[in-house]
Amino acid sequence: MSITIEHLNKQFGSYRALNDINLEVNSGELIALLGPSGCGKTSLLRIIGGLDVADSGSLLFHGEDVQQRDARERNVGFVFQHYALFRHMTVFENVAFGLRVKPKKQRPSDAEIKRRVLELLSLVQLDWLADRYPAQLSGGQRQRIALARALAVEPKILLLDEPFGALDAQVRKELRRWLRRLHDELHITSIFVTHDQEEALEVADRVVVMNKGVIEQVGTPDEIYATPASPFVYQFIGNVNLFHSRDHAPWTGQHGDAVAYTRPHDIDISPIQQDATALPVEVKLVRAIGSVVRVEVATQNSSELIEIELSRERFELAPLANGDKVFIRPRQIRVFATGVPHELSAA
């Protein structure tokens, strides 16, 4: 089921949580809402799920306005960061809950409920835990049970609020791959909220980057990383070097006040001056981290460090040591002046 959001606003007291949000989610898509805490991503998710009400704007599911519909009538599955499992019920009863509270006419028989619940539990690979209580499970298991519970009512839309936020790094990684696979199997329109850019880029079909109640950019993970639409997106996603026009005029162009961003792996290092734009620097630190070598350099009259990443292969061809005098030049740089981005390629 597709979701259309138009001119949505939400205010909490004097705090503007959502400011004129427009978003189109296609049927069967897996979308990530990405942003720092307090950017409004969770508010947006809760409004879609019917747990909060927007002040103005429209929210359509498959072209139909659902704002007047209660959470219980929206047919939306919601997964919470802290699982929100029913503590006094077994895993089986937790998953069965959505089926048991259906109105009498639509309620499946006990045998049917049992079949469906066991099917869901084997989908999340936890059928052997049916008789346990939530307190006896690990965090990752609890979150999978919460997901099975949400799926039990066959929702048309699945909403996940920081689903892996409370888990440790290893389990997180495993579960997000698993979520991706599950989505590829079920094709439910899904939106998940996260503040972890790696998670968003790895799992989602499209990423919505939010900041201070505004959508900064919507795009595929690749677009978001390669062509950020604003300084915020540049800084929020991946590592970046920042140059002010007053210090680095040749790189930013003659734009008056401007800032330029370049990724650490988009900078060339050379022992000789390639052209007039090349910057003379001194190597301050060389550190090999796994497959890449991170080099920190600084210009003569500035203590600010510029970060450069080289592949190990590239580094071994021309090794560097602390104190080496070299020249750097960006392959890719993006300049933002008064909010309008200019693409410059120093080629």
Place this chain on the structure above:
Amino acid sequence: MAQFKAHSVLPGFNLALGYTLLYLSLIVLVPLSALFFKTATLGWGGFWEVATSDRVLSALRVTFVTSFAAALVNVVFGLIVAWVLVRYRFFGKRVVDALVDLPFALPTAVAGITLATLYAPNGWIGQYFAAQDIKIAYTPLGIVVALTFIGLPFVVRTVQPVLEDVEAEVEEAAASLGAGRWAVFRRVIFPALYPALLTGFALAFARAIGEYGSVIFIAGNMPYISEIAPLLIVAKLEQYDYAGATAIAVLMLLISFGFLLTINALQWWTSRRGVR
């Protein structure tokens, strides 16, 4: 069976247990056993005579029935008060929160006199009931009112922290799964609150059974109708019938103990099959 003395990283088991037993003996067991010794001077026949006299039986009935009713009322309305205090934010919430404890602090006689004045047939509240031919003050109904007043904090204060522990998210999860308000309450909230409600009920009930000060002013104290057992004890004391007074006390004690034991057993049973 658990070991009598479990190994623990915390030192001082012997000292702590010894202190606990000594303290309990001094404060609880010695006075209570004195009660039994004094009663024993009556002999079985004397005790039986006191215990089965009509006046004592009806006083006990009034005490336990009104206490039970008041505790039930408190469970329902105490839950609502706790709910409002936990789930909503409103102007003057702190004041309301403090008001809940007032029945603890107010001298019970003051409460009794105030309630009696309010609920008397010509009182502020009583006059409206009197118009409907309902008499509150000087009847068992008045006793229930007084006992409800003094028992309220027990339910509110036991349920409040437990309710705070039930995250709003759990209710939201239930709602998004299609559960109506009633289903959310019955299947999600109530099971979580049930043990705390039971504790609150037991405390309010136990407090009501022993209550004297507030009740005697509103009860009217008519023998066989609105006379409570504690009043009968005082009456016997005034007639220097100490053994008779302690005999009623022993009866009350046994019945109360039976009730509280049942409630504890109920709680133990639900906690075993439920929340873990």
